[in-house]
Amino acid sequence: MNNRDERKANKRRFLTALTISVFLHVLLVTVSLYLQYLTGVKRPQLRVIDVSLVTLPGPGSPEKADMSAVEPVVPEPEPLPEPPVEQPPVEPEPEKKPEPVKKVPKKVPDQQKRAEKKTVKEKPKESKQNVPQKQPTDFERTLERLRQKVQQGPPSDLYRRSGPGRFGQGEGEYGAPMGPYERYLVEVVTIIRRNWSFTPQLIGQKGDIKAYLALTIEPGGAISNIRLDRGSISGYFNDTVVKAVQKSSPLPPVPEEMGRKALRIGLVFTPQGIE
Amino acid sequence: MFTSKIGFFSLLANAGPVVLFVLAVLLLFSMFSWAIIIMKARSIDKAVSESRSFLDYFFDVSSIDKVFGETENYRNGPLARVFRAGYIEYRALGDLKEPARAEERISRAVRREANEETKSLSRFVPFLATVGNTAPFIGLFGTVWGIMNSFMSIGVTQSASLATVAPGIAEALVATAAGLAAAIPAVIAYNYFTQQINSIERDLEDFSGEFVKSFVNELG
Numbered sequence: 001m002n003n004r005d006e007r008k009a010n011k012r013r014f015l016t017a018l019t020i021s022v023f024l025h026v027l028l029v030t031v032s033l034y035l036q037y038l039t040g041v042k043r044p045q046l047r048v049i050d051v052s053l054v055t056l057p058g059p060g061s062p063e064k065a066d067m068s069a070v071e072p073v074v075p076e077p078e079p080l081p082e083p084p085v086e087q088p089p090v091e092p093e094p095e096k097k098p099e100p101v102k103k104v105p106k107k108v109p110d111q112q113k114r115a116e117k118k119t120v121k122e123k124p125k126e127s128k129q130n131v132p133q134k135q136p137t138d139f140e141r142t143l144e145r146l147r148q149k150v151q152q153g154p155p156s157d158l159y160r161r162s163g164p165g166r167f168g169q170g171e172g173e174y175g176a177p178m179g180p181y182e183r184y185l186v187e188v189v190t191i192i193r194r195n196w197s198f199t200p201q202l203i204g205q206k207g208d209i210k211a212y213l214a215l216t217i218e219p220g221g222a223i224s225n226i227r228l229d230r231g232s233i234s235g236y237f238n239d240t241v242v243k244a245v246q247k248s249s250p251l252p253p254v255p256e257e258m259g260r261k262a263l264r265i266g267l268v269f270t271p272q273g274i275e
Numbered sequence: 276m277f278t279s280k281i282g283f284f285s286l287l288a289n290a291g292p293v294v295l296f297v298l299a300v301l302l303l304f305s306m307f308s309w310a311i312i313i314m315k316a317r318s319i320d321k322a323v324s325e326s327r328s329f330l331d332y333f334f335d336v337s338s339i340d341k342v343f344g345e346t347e348n349y350r351n352g353p354l355a356r357v358f359r360a361g362y363i364e365y366r367a368l369g370d371l372k373e374p375a376r377a378e379e380r381i382s383r384a385v386r387r388e389a390n391e392e393t394k395s396l397s398r399f400v401p402f403l404a405t406v407g408n409t410a411p412f413i414g415l416f417g418t419v420w421g422i423m424n425s426f427m428s429i430g431v432t433q434s435a436s437l438a439t440v441a442p443g444i445a446e447a448l449v450a451t452a453a454g455l456a457a458a459i460p461a462v463i464a465y466n467y468f469t470q471q472i473n474s475i476e477r478d479l480e481d482f483s484g485e486f487v488k489s490f491v492n493e494l495g
Contacts, residue, residue, distance in 0.1 A: 014399075017314035021306050 158266030325352030414454020421447020
């Protein structure tokens, strides 16, 4: 009788302890959930600064890559004067634009040159201080127009193609029979696509992601002179693009029909594919 | 509800069935081990304190009848219960006045009760040792399984980037964390309870002889 009572009492004690334990666990889970909710709500939205270490020593200017990752800064007009290797020269400008640019050097050629250099390297405020009041306004307006134009379109004619917009969708989409250049280009893009790996989740919703990358294919197929003409706002995306191209070297040799010479091409990378 | 994407519970939401099963097992382990900890902490604490008080009273008072009367106040003290068992046997002797046989019967009753007390004190405690030993391994199993899956996902996506591997590994490591969370309190409690139970056992061994002697002296 005594033993049975004791057993009952023990069982009751154990059940009480178990109830307390379950309650404690539920409490812990609730508090953790609440804390997670709080941290989720209160976490400050920090500004993400992507630093591309890979592109530092490369031909594509590192400052540009870094700055573009932080904020959509207007790209510098550096690529404009450079004529591309294969393609026809710089894009046509409207009639009005060259005039003020030409006039300015006639009036104050030294100051104009200095101002040009400084606007590329330094902040616009400093250039304002160095250049007299009338000229900088004209010059700046022209520069601004040029900047806007550069920002809207591709950085150079390397990226203009008469063919269809996107590569890698199969030959059928191209409709008309392709020439040796197009065929080779499709082959190159397919290889680069295969070597290109990136996680779209890491880019998030950063808006328009587009990276303009120029490269030279040597006659033997080796890739050289990789330059990120205009990076996207995501440093990570830019890195994956450059790595994909580096990884794709060597490509198949340039076909003999194309004259066995080095080929300078421009590719536009978007999260959807290569254009 | 959860704006944070890196929280513990967000990780659980993406976990596979094996990892979830492992976590459920660990949760049960943790609940039972905490129930045992709560129950034993109270009972062992009472046993230790009441045994000490009873011993003090036993050495202060010379009459075993008085001591027996006082044992009612020490129902949770193992020493008091052992004394009660010895006293009941002493009373049951009746006409048996032969000291050797009486001592044997009383000491047998005392030993049996001491044994019962030890068993009762250490009941469920080995479960804490089991949780302490196995929970980390169960958690590790969940982790290994999760990491296997995450490596398989590398094969599927053909991307070895940190973003592909990291979520799977983080989610898998939750199982190890849960295993450790269940095991650490269990091991600490097991060591504490074992030490306390050993101390009570030593008292029972030491003072059982004293109790038997006091009953035999009463007979004489």
